[in-house]
Amino acid sequence: MDQAWQRATARYAPERKALLAEVAQGDAIGPFRPDWISLAQYQAPAWFGAAKFGIFIHWGVYAVPAFANEWYPRNMYDGTTREHAHQLDTHGPLTHRGYKDFIAGFKARHWDPAAWARLFKQAGARYVVQVAEHSDGFAMYDSKLSRWTAAQMGPKRDVVAALERAVRAEGLRFGLSSHRAEHDWFFDHGRELASDVNDPADADFYGPAVPHFVQDGDQDLQQDWTYVSPTYVDDWLARTAELEAYYRPDLIYLDWWVGHPAFRGALAEFLAYYYNRGAQRDGVVLNYKLHALPAGSAVLDVERGQLGDIRPTPWQTDTTISNSSWGYVESDSYRSATSIIQLLADVVSKNGNLLLDVGPRPDGTIVPQEQAVLLEIGRWLATNGAAIYDSHPWRVSGEGPTAPTAGAFKEQLAKPWTADDFRFTRNKDLLYAIEFGWPADGTVTIRSIKPTDRVQDVRLLGSSTPVRWQSTGQGLVLHVGSRPAGPAAFVYAIRTATDTP
Template sequence: MKKLYILTLNLLCVAACYAQEHNMSANYVAPTDELVKTKLQNWQKLKFGLFMHWGTYSEWGVVESWSICPEDEGWTQRKGPYGADYNTYVKAYENLQTTFNPVKFDPDKWVKAAKDAGMKYVVFTTKHHDGFSMFDTKQTDYKITDPKTPFSSNPKANVTKEIFKAFSKENFMIGAYFSKPDWHSKNYWWPYFPPKDRNVNYDPAKHPDQWQKFKDFTYNQIGELMTDYGKVDILWMDGGWVRPKSTIDTTVDWQKAITFNQDIDMPRIAEMARKKQPGLIMVDRTVAGPYENYTTPEQQVPDKPLDHPWESCITMGNSWSYVPGDKYKSANEIVTLLIKIVSRGGNLLMNIGPGPDGDWDPVAYSRLQQIGSWIKVNGEGIYNSTSVAPYSEDNIYYTKADKGNTIYAFVTSAKDQVTLPASITLHLQDINKVKNVVLLGSGKKVKWKADKGTVNITIPAALQTGSGLTQAAVFKVQY
């Protein structure tokens, strides 16, 4: 029966990641705290990070949290043996806590794969909208370390702490994903009323005591993460409908549905969090203002550079959470995404969903290995780079070294094996004299001629099809 349930829901998970795209907020407000500004600048140089959505929902192979949300959307549908009745479904969903036992959990294995792939920071879902805490919170028993959860007896039961510790050892920046809404909390979805949609199910203005309890619950959970889990660099907060009503953008469809003022007192949270973690980058997604230190276009790449720090969060497969048989992007697709994003001045946060056994799909490891092989040859054009006009032309994308006079031209390929044309023309603005042009990873010279910002590169026949390069070729132009 359980296997049938997984199969019937898989297609919904595939569709979900596209249906839940988040609009970026406008009117960016730059931070004023010098420590935050410095950390944000350092984060912008890292370019490539690992995202992980993981929770009890991985057992069923269903979309993370959303199937318990009483909205009639494609990604909230309930199928399988419990799907006919909402309350029965939610009870069965929450009962997953009693069977969740990811015995193959080994964060050191993840660190090695991510590091070899060239990733430099990690963001982990400490708690998604369903409220199940993947850390040892004292605020609720709906958590991985509660005795009701089989994995609680494992020495590594506090998975958030283990993940942060393992990645910190390899000098990754550490990010804590945290959902502001909590659909398990009796102070967010108050049992006195049935839940109506993703929002709080009562008017906080009418029941201020109830809302204050939820604010304190949120404050205390974030306080725990900032206190007991080592160095935390990024607090990545999701669930943008929990926001002051004055910040609602009525041009965005999903924000039009926010009925109540859900002000969670972000100034209070920020003051506490940054006292415990000086320089903490805060990402209050889609809520423009002093607590959205960078924006997060989801499953998309901006057409042009943005005037502020940003990161595209994109799934390696089709779903954010684990889905059996998920279709993963090819290494070529991922490298191309990374190049496009970096050419526009952003970072790529690539998501991999661990399975119910506590490990990734073998395909994910294979993709990371392939990406790492490419990064080892061409990473100098990725890290510590900035965008530079004309940014891109056809299948050529440009970056500029943060220091020195060097531009990198990435020639993307439709196939894993790179085939180069007989000649390539680069149009580089404001460059009068070129000193040298090198094809990274080839070990062979190419002929070039430069004139007032135009660089014509002639590629020998042997290099056109026999370079041995994969995913994308990179020309290093020094001027």
């Protein structure tokens, strides 16, 4: 299987060799070397810790079938899934219409990258991360290592280049994500039945499609025995290097399967190359998940989850507005702006960033429900941004009866917040207390703020009504009256006479 893919991609060997040579040259310029002791000296740049809020974009060919989620390309070939049944019922046999045939419907006719960038800025985002290549193997940029790209098919334009220009024109940071590693096995179910995955003419698109051979689940990659050839690892390294070589992203997000042991040497080479080039700018960020990289060598991302307490170094959580998918699907439902703002406050109180995903339609438009959520978040940040941007953790992240379950993929266990739940941040000489509800009787006590903090002033951001307060042995008592309009994330700016780290 792997040899068939190698034969189909042999035409790109010179370009691959040239990119690998560029990586080796970048590894040699310092300050980082391609070994984990050197890479453990990495520190996230200041801009990332200050940004706090970013937008993630899952947009690709998987938006055309618009069913289930962005893993439709894999699951449509799995005879046990509803995606497979939907594919046969809607589109016919897989020998007649496979995933590659959806590319023709991915035209992006109404795509306006400048409008996207304006919307993301209005939402209050400070950085934007686009999926450059998902696990389906279709590059959204002008890759020199594939003909299956948005520059040559579908939209017939370099989508990454156009969005990068628009995002930077709005003064935002630009990042890219790569899910290329798992393309090694992503279409393996297509080997199990009659499908176009077995057609040698399409082997350069469907990849090796070797059996995904795992034990103890997908998250323990030490027990993942899937075959990965040295040639595929070289291809992964070259295709990931293209992102830096062509677009100079401020951030690169790598999906979890780069933690497979086969990629470890190539990962060290890429990180040294990327970090050395980033050091010539003002620093870059690489996100990893689970245990894909050694702690300290990059920035941890906790997918669809949170941490239980303050992390001393910056980190990130990523989640999506949609309740079901990272990419566009028809008849979807969406999370409220209030729930996302509360998540943002919780994450920021623990020294983290929130990367929030949207899934545009295949024509390039963003659904109105997602736009409405983004704009409401932006309005909240316009009033309360001092508690978020450029902020730092306080001595505790928060207080209250509701504690989120820590860990990746745990957000479905979240319980509703109450008016007794607070999250704290610091910015310059002010302490910010963010309340996740409004007390029914108009009075609430913040127990973490003691008389020794010597409170001098309290005000509610966005309100001209004075806040009456008392510093007591039980905590800071606030008499706040009737609830103001807006999401249930009310921010009190508190001035104290002490510097409370």
